[in-house]
Amino acid sequence: MLSVVIPTLNAAARLSLCLEALVAPAVSGLVSEVIVVDGGSDDASAAIADSFGATVLTAPPGRGGQLKKGAEAARGDWLLFLHADTVLEQGWADEVRRFISGDDKNTRAGVFTLAFDAAGLAPQLLCAGAMLRTRLFKTPYGDQGLLVSRALYDAVGGYSDMPLFEDVDIVQRIIAHENRSALHVFKSKAVTDAARYERRGYVRQAAANLWRLLRYYAGAAPEDLAKTYR
Numbered sequence: 001m002l003s004v005v006i007p008t009l010n011a012a013a014r015l016s017l018c019l020e021a022l023v024a025p026a027v028s029g030l031v032s033e034v035i036v037v038d039g040g041s042d043d044a045s046a047a048i049a050d051s052f053g054a055t056v057l058t059a060p061p062g063r064g065g066q067l068k069k070g071a072e073a074a075r076g077d078w079l080l081f082l083h084a085d086t087v088l089e090q091g092w093a094d095e096v097r098r099f100i101s102g103d104d105k106n107t108r109a110g111v112f113t114l115a116f117d118a119a120g121l122a123p124q125l126l127c128a129g130a131m132l133r134t135r136l137f138k139t140p141y142g143d144q145g146l147l148v149s150r151a152l153y154d155a156v157g158g159y160s161d162m163p164l165f166e167d168v169d170i171v172q173r174i175i176a177h178e179n180r181s182a183l184h185v186f187k188s189k190a191v192t193d194a195a196r197y198e199r200r201g202y203v204r205q206a207a208a209n210l211w212r213l214l215r216y217y218a219g220a221a222p223e224d225l226a227k228t229y230r
Contacts (some may be wrong), residue, residue, distance in 0.1 A: 002031050002096070003076030007066035009039040011084035012048055014193055019052040021088045030093050032076050036084075037066040045084070063142065064166030068159040079153055081146045085193035088112065088145070092188035096147060099184065108182045109148040109174050111140040112190035122202040123194055129206070131185070138175055138183050139213070142167035143192040148174070163226035165216050 004022055008015060015036075022031050036049035039061030049056050059069045067081055078100055082088070092112065099110055114130045116123040134140040146167065156173040159166050174182055197205045212225045 001029075001076055002078045002080055002100075003074035004031055004034045004080045004082060005067055005070030005074060006034065006036045006049075006054075006082050006084050007039065007063045007070070008036055008041055008045040008049070008084045009061050010041045010043045011045045012041070012043040014085040014087070015045055015048045016052075017087045018082060018084055019049070019054065021090075021092070023052060024090075024093075026090065027093045030097060031080075033074065035070045035073055037070040039066055062161065062163045064159050064162035064169075067166065068161055071153065071158055074150075077150050079148055079150060081142070081148075081159075082190075083143050083145075083192070086143050086145060087117075087191045089115075089189045089191060092186065095186045095188050099147070099186070100149075106149045106151045107178050108184050109146060109152065109171070110184040110186055111144040111146055111171075112186045112188055114141075114144050115189040115191045116194040116197070117191050118194035118198065123197070126197070126202050126206055134183075134185060138171060138180055139168055140171060140183070143190060145190050146170070147186075152177070162222045164212070164222045164229055165225070166222075168213070168216065 034054040036054045037057045059066045114127045156177045
């Protein structure tokens with residue numbers, strides 16, 4: 001029923017936590033397959049994925065291309081795209097089950113509520129800002145996950161092989177194909193690694209992300225923006 005696609009690149013640190021949430025007893029009967037598309041890791045990412053029974057594919061590094069390849073191999077009627085450092089909190093499966101049984105299921109996509117695996121005011125404020133951006137401007141990032149029916153995914157052309165903002169790009173096309181109400185926000189949280197923000201500082205990293213997004217909307221090439229992201 002539901003195929004989960006996860007791109008990896010040296011993701012061993014949190015991949016087990018991500019996968020555990022997808023094979024928990026409460027998820028039984030919902031997730032039919034997990035596909036991990038590795039971009040050339042030199043750590044234990046592929047071995048960890050294999051130990052959880054995931055199908056492991058390889059592709060050149062780049063989330064857009066990796067997600068695209070995983071979707072092409074997926075057999076489910078529904079596709080859930082997750083980052084390898086994202087852990088869905090308990091209860092996510094019940095929300096998803098209700099969503100995919102709705103009458104308008106093939107005209108909507110869903111993302112999760114962002115949370116960080118760090119305590120304090122800074123991560124809370126950043127998450128609040130990200131959710132405000134998601135609801136007002138319909139620009140969720142990939143660390144919030146993306147649930148979409150195979151029918152809608154194919155109708156909008158799927159993921160583009162982009163080095164950055166492949167997440168924004170596909171949601172834009174979903175909304176253009178349907179309407180702004182096509183994006184549903186789940187109450188369940190997608191708990192994401194805060195390491196990048198902890199290293200660079202929350203304000204500095206958030207400002208850099210926003211600047212890149214504005215440049216993307218202004219027409220900057222994703223390839224150029226990806227260089228500054230790395």
